[in-house]
Amino acid sequence: MSVLQIHAQPSRATVWTLSWLLFAAGLLSYFWVSRGRHMDNPDDRVMPTIRQMAQGFSDAALKPAEDDEVAADASRQSLAAKIGHSMLWKDTLATGRRFIISMALLLPAVLLGVHMGMFPYVGSFFLRFVLFFDKIVALSLLPILFIAFGIDEMAKIMLILIGVGPTIILDAFNLTRGVPKEQIVKGFTLGAGDFAVTYRIVLKQISPRVLNSIRLNLKAVMIFLFSGEMIASQDGLAYRIALLRRHMGMDTIIPYVLWVALLLFLIDYGMRVLNRKLHPWFQEA
């Protein structure tokens, strides 16, 4: 038997089966325990059944949100309109907006990192401070953040930037430093200026790796975004989860968490595809 050896060669079907085994085990044990709890207490809310979760999700996705004005003649609306007025859609939009804005604001962080790596004066000005700032646990400084940025959208986005920004800056900085000196010298001998070398040789070269590092930080971005929404907000996916917790609405919380996981997976996948499209020459070492 060579099952446990490095040289083992499982068939495609085996690989497929094995990869789903833990999912099946997790689901089975969940529903086993859930069934037991429901036999014991039909009103149990801690571990909802699959039907309750399906109901919870369809309510969230198809019924008009509590505070929606056009709730009156909901039955006559088309499916798209129903989704458009639903709780899930509104929450996803609110969270998505914050997410996109903060991702967009991470781009200047990349540029800062590249400049720090290329221009000695910029580097000596910023490097020590960013290194220090990278180690600050932003969440514990909340009261000061409130004074500086209020408690609205700005505060949530700043929380993400303070949390993830330094990591991205330092990463871009290190990647820039990693570009072989010879290439830069060669660029100058061929007549390029400072900025041509920075943007067309260095930035061009490190951009797939930078994109990768942003992709790997997606989860950190999401964690900071969720904390921000749980601290104070009027809408968003984490806001809804915090509210539902007030009355143990696990039948909606679990589908919400799975929805967030799916969105994150899609963004991650999208960024990988984008990276391949933009940089077809790039091969991960």
Add this chain to the structure above:
Amino acid sequence: MRKFSFILTLVCVLAGALSAAPPSFTLGWSVYVGWDPYAYMYKSGLLKKWGDKYGVDIKVRRFDYAPSLDAFVAKNIDACAMTNMEALDMPAAAGVDTTSIIVGDYSNGNDAVLVRHNLTLAQIPGKRVLLVEKTVSQYLFERAMAINNLSGELKRVKYVNTSDSDLAGAFLGDPSQQVAVTWKPLVSQILRGKGITKIFDSSKIPGEILDLMVVRTEVLNRPDGSGQRFAKAVTGAWYELTSQMSKPGAEGDKVLSAIAEVSEDTLSSYKEQLATTHLFYTASSALEMTKSEQLKKTMELVRQFCFTHGLLGDKTASSDDVAIRFPDGSTEGKKDRVRLRFDASYMQMAAGGKL
């Protein structure tokens, strides 16, 4: 063979020791003026004294408030300190039959509506209100509006759901926020800020925000009677402590400062919170409240609030599906769906000196 008999004896001895061990119960509490005494009761040995008398072993564990409710609903703890509203919308609504054995106190100013720029209640619609949504804070605020005939304006109020651990910092740090609703000690902390005033507090709706000690009904009904002995021990210890707390002068202060200590508070701060808490120091005063018609009126308001705000669950079709039973046997809601019971018998025994 000798080895075998040795193991057999060992097993017998162990089994004997285990069966002799008194049944064990866990009580959960979170930091709040009316619940801190439970921690002191445990720490000072008072609870052990009463536990020994009734042959039960009682453990007390500190939680944050929300996790303590979660633990009670998940049946990880047997008894828990909570308000009348949460007793209804957390365990009772989740199908965990719950019995209140002690009505400890009511908030008599602990919960408050705080504003900047001397706003009045009528000016709040259209503005943002920082609070922990769907809690007693929102109940207080909506009652304030109702009392002032402003219920129709509630739709225009924009609630900002704010975590209680960050609420004081958020309100004090961001001067553009004008209204916050919260409870003590956060209220005292926020009022120290400049230009902040209190425009409504729970002393204007006395007896509506009650703090209870609740036990799972199935624990109380254990066939061996240990659950009832547990309830008796807790009640006995509670009223012995409250009588110590109410002693005038240095004697009472000594107990109060020891209670303040377990929640890392100071005597003066604890006394300031006690001043806005109507604690039922005697079992007979608590009994009077529990048996009163006022309790029924309060619970009617609370259950309608919970129902209209979806706190009884989206699937609960009617507020009658989570019914409440009072000491005189009357119920609010369907008789076959009783989930929250007010049991006066333990307070009665304490009042009659029968514990």
